[in-house]
Amino acid sequence: MKVDTAILLExxxxxxxxxxxxxxxxxQMDEANPDWTFAxxxxxxxxxxxxxxxxxxxxxxxxxxxxxIETLTDKGIYSDLLLQKYTKEEIDFFSEYIQPDxxxxxxxxxxxxxxxxxxxxxxxxKVYELPQxxxxxxxxxxxxxxxxxxRTEYVMEAYWALSNLYMxxxxxxxxxxxxxxxxxxxxxxxxxxxxxxxxYDSNTDIAKLSxxxxxxxxxxxxxxxxxxxxxxxxxMSSGVVPWIKQLNNTAVNVDQLGTRKGAIAIYxxxxxxxxxxxxxxxxxxGDDRLRAHDIFTGVCLPDLFxxxxxxxxxxxxxDPHEVRQVMGFSLEDFYDEEAGTGSFxxxxxxxxxxxxxxxxxxxxxxxxxxxMKSQLESGTPFMFxxxxxxxxxxxAHKGMIxxxxxxxxxxxxxxxxxxxxxxxxxxxxxxxxxxxxxxxVCNLSSINLGRAVPDGVLERLIRIQxxxxxxxxxxxxxxxxxxxxxxxxxxxxxxxxxxxxxxLAKKGVHWETDEAxxxxxxxxxxxxxxxxxxxxxxxxxKGSYPAFAGSKWESGTYFSEKNYIGKAWDELKAGVTExxxxxxxxxxxxxxxxxxxIAGSTASIDPVFKPFYFEEKKDFKIAAAAPxxxxxxxxxxxxxxxxxxxxxxxxxxxxxxxxxDQSISFNFYVPNTIKxxxxxxxxxxxxxxxxxxxxxxxxxxxxxxxxxxCES
Numbered sequence: 001m002k003v004d005t006a007i008l009l010e011x012x013x014x015x016x017x018x019x020x021x022x023x024x025x026x027x028q029m030d031e032a033n034p035d036w037t038f039a040x041x042x043x044x045x046x047x048x049x050x051x052x053x054x055x056x057x058x059x060x061x062x063x064x065x066x067x068x069i070e071t072l073t074d075k076g077i078y079s080d081l082l083l084q085k086y087t088k089e090e091i092d093f094f095s096e097y098i099q100p101d102x103x104x105x106x107x108x109x110x111x112x113x114x115x116x117x118x119x120x121x122x123x124x125x126k127v128y129e130l131p132q133x134x135x136x137x138x139x140x141x142x143x144x145x146x147x148x149x150x151r152t153e154y155v156m157e158a159y160w161a162l163s164n165l166y167m168x169x170x171x172x173x174x175x176x177x178x179x180x181x182x183x184x185x186x187x188x189x190x191x192x193x194x195x196x197x198x199x200y201d202s203n204t205d206i207a208k209l210s211x212x213x214x215x216x217x218x219x220x221x222x223x224x225x226x227x228x229x230x231x232x233x234x235x236m237s238s239g240v241v242p243w244i245k246q247l248n249n250t251a252v253n254v255d256q257l258g259t260r261k262g263a264i265a266i267y268x269x270x271x272x273x274x275x276x277x278x279x280x281x282x283x284x285x286g287d288d289r290l291r292a293h294d295i296f297t298g299v300c301l302p303d304l305f306x307x308x309x310x311x312x313x314x315x316x317x318x319d320p321h322e323v324r325q326v327m328g329f330s331l332e333d334f335y336d337e338e339a340g341t342g343s344f345x346x347x348x349x350x351x352x353x354x355x356x357x358x359x360x361x362x363x364x365x366x367x368x369x370x371x372m373k374s375q376l377e378s379g380t381p382f383m384f385x386x387x388x389x390x391x392x393x394x395x396a397h398k399g400m401i402x403x404x405x406x407x408x409x410x411x412x413x414x415x416x417x418x419x420x421x422x423x424x425x426x427x428x429x430x431x432x433x434x435x436x437x438x439x440x441v442c443n444l445s446s447i448n449l450g451r452a453v454p455d456g457v458l459e460r461l462i463r464i465q466x467x468x469x470x471x472x473x474x475x476x477x478x479x480x481x482x483x484x485x486x487x488x489x490x491x492x493x494x495x496x497x498x499x500x501x502x503x504l505a506k507k508g509v510h511w512e513t514d515e516a517x518x519x520x521x522x523x524x525x526x527x528x529x530x531x532x533x534x535x536x537x538x539x540x541x542k543g544s545y546p547a548f549a550g551s552k553w554e555s556g557t558y559f560s561e562k563n564y565i566g567k568a569w570d571e572l573k574a575g576v577t578e579x580x581x582x583x584x585x586x587x588x589x590x591x592x593x594x595x596x597x598i599a600g601s602t603a604s605i606d607p608v609f610k611p612f613y614f615e616e617k618k619d620f621k622i623a624a625a626a627p628x629x630x631x632x633x634x635x636x637x638x639x640x641x642x643x644x645x646x647x648x649x650x651x652x653x654x655x656x657x658x659x660x661d662q663s664i665s666f667n668f669y670v671p672n673t674i675k676x677x678x679x680x681x682x683x684x685x686x687x688x689x690x691x692x693x694x695x696x697x698x699x700x701x702x703x704x705x706x707x708x709x710c711e712s
Contacts, residue, residue, distance in 0.1 A: 022108070034630075037623070041108040048130065051127050052129070066095065079179060082137070098133070100132055105165050119134055142471045166457055166461050170595070181212075183212050185443050186215065186442055187410060187444075188209050189219065191218075191416040195419075206250055210250065222320055223240050224320060245292050248292035251295055265404075272318070279374050282296075301384065303385075312365050315367055318357065332400075334346075382408050389411045395490065404692075410442040411692060412662070414437070419433075419434055445496070446595065447499075450503050451499070490546075490583075495531050496589040498601055501602040502626075510636060511636070512644060536575050543580070553581045556573050586661050589663075589665060601627050602626070604665055606641065607649070608626045609641050611638060646682055653686075666691065
């Protein structure tokens with residue numbers, strides 16, 4: 001049904017009854033009438049216009065853009081860099097380029113999310129900024145340091161990409177670009193060393209990042225286990241759980257810019273002697289003193305463990321401190337360079353055979369059962385397949401990847417920051433010196449596949465998108481110095497995607513088909529090619545990332561490992577080895593929950609829950625329909641995410657993972673009645689097919705009808 005909003009708008013303007021008419025429009029929504037969301041959006045847009053006009057001096061339409069920037073700069077909302085870097089003439093030109101009609105692209109859920117979470121407001125929460133101005137401010141802010149001769153073109157291109165909803169930037173960039181507070185990066189990964197200094201320094205750093213809007217992944221596999229020795233005194237250590245509980249308190253008490261509580265994911269190796277207590281952290285029963293309900297957990301899994309699970313073999317648990325003391329190496333510093341063989345399993349077997357090491361031996365399947373029990377109860381732990389990740393690390397010459405981030409899509413080199421010394425300078429100044437480790441930063445933005453692919457704009461889009469992401473690295477204001485240094489060292493970006501199910505629906509491709517798998521393979525190869533190409537072109541202009549020498553990019557190994565052949569790939573490989581590449585890590589597919597809602601598409605690479613549903617967050621419950629739902633697309637959207645055969649989802653994700661140099665936020669959707677053997681088979685399939693990580697196991701609270709695959 002096509003909805004004419006003119007009459008509703010007239011009524012809203014005459015009677016100032018926006019909220020009641022929005023409610024009435026949304027109540028008309030169902031599977032047969034999804035377009036009522038756009039009627040509600042137009043009414044809400046009119047309300048936002050009227051509120052902004054009143055706050056900005058009864059302007060008409062979008063008003064004076066330069067005056068808006070001056071006003072919000074004076075109020076301390078906007079950064080003064082906008083007025084320092086751009087002249088009034090430039091800002092007036094950008095004002096003329098703004099396209100107010102693109103506000104009509106938003107459905108109600110998207111506009112509501114943008115307006116309530118991202119548009120600039122004053123300190124009294126009064127709205128000043130309008131949607132197209134948010135896109136333009138982001139474009140201007142990210143392009144502020146480009147050469148003046150090309151800068152106007154880059155701003156216009158970035159605005160084109162954002163305002164047409166062809167892409168979105170990550171939540172911190174969307175929220176904070178152009179403003180005085182907060183940083184632009186989404187997630188960070190810290191590596192905690194086995195010392196009191198490192199543990200407490202890490203807690204302080206995490207608090208600072210959380211305060212500024214970052215989600216954090218923390219690798220704690222180096223910390224000694226419960227019962228380990230301290231300074232030679234045996235059975236003194238209380239293990240990792242007390243330190244995790246400390247971080248749990250930090251997550252609760254240091255929120256993200258007042259918008260949500262801190263988000264911290266903690267990873268531990270499956271061979272760590274505290275792994276069983278770690279896997280129980282999120283359970284709702286047992287001793288609550290040994291629980292940490294507000295953090296997320298992730299487990300780091302070598303191939304050897306999965307092999308032992310499959311063959312029902314034994315698994316040995318070690319104390320990492322004792323391994324270092326007795327064996328002279330750190331087990332976590334190794335991985336299997338090839339499938340089935342490598343230095344990790346060699347070192348692990350040495351440890352297992354050593355009579356000098358204390359170890360606990362348990363059936364590997366029992367550990368896996370605890371993992372799956374926790375997943376069905378809490379959704380976690382996330383799975384991190386460490387051998388596969390490190391085999392494909394483009395910068396293996398510079399380090400090791402121990403774990404992933406909060407959303408499991410980032411895989412970059414990590415190392416702990418080392419405290420060196422403390423001394424007094426000039427009588428009353430205390431100086432502390434550290435050797436910086438690799439403190440991972442992820443800078444994200446994502447392609448809206450449902451719009452960009454059908455419109456044929458991938459080449460134009462990725463060209464500007466890579467530049468935008470690269471600029472985030474230089475203009476970012478990170479509160480942790482080692483994060484700044486790491487950001488500059490690798491210049492890592494995470495170009496991702498959302499709207500996969502949306503795209504399948506528009507193409508008429510069913511989820512559970514070889515056609516969908518093949519389509520994922522071809523599409524993500526194209527995206528990878530364009531991303532690498534544009535980072536290479538940017539390297540010609542601005543130089544390669546500092547750690548390029550010795551990387552798989554420089555040697556060309558990256559291309560041969562992926563089996564990229566043909567004239568186009570051969571030429572690109574030659575170009576990268578000759579001219580370098582601007583960014584050491586390039587692609588990562590994030591969850592994109594909020595930003596996909598703004599763009600009116602489907603989240604990440606996930607299927608929709610239902611064709612028509614209610615989107616529920618802490619502060620709202622809004623009717624929503626699958627994008628572009630009609631008689632042509634309904635059959636593609638018809639099956640619930642929990643009914644779709646997850647084995648096909650794994651196959652799709654394996655196809656795209658080949659082309660993503662980092663990883664992908666990939667969820668399992670299962671009924672809570674799923675057989676343990678079926679869930680185990682999903683994990684084994686994911687590992688065997690080369691997935692680097694898996695995210696939540698999302699299970700229903702009720703039985704799911706017609707779930708044939710989960711019974712087999």
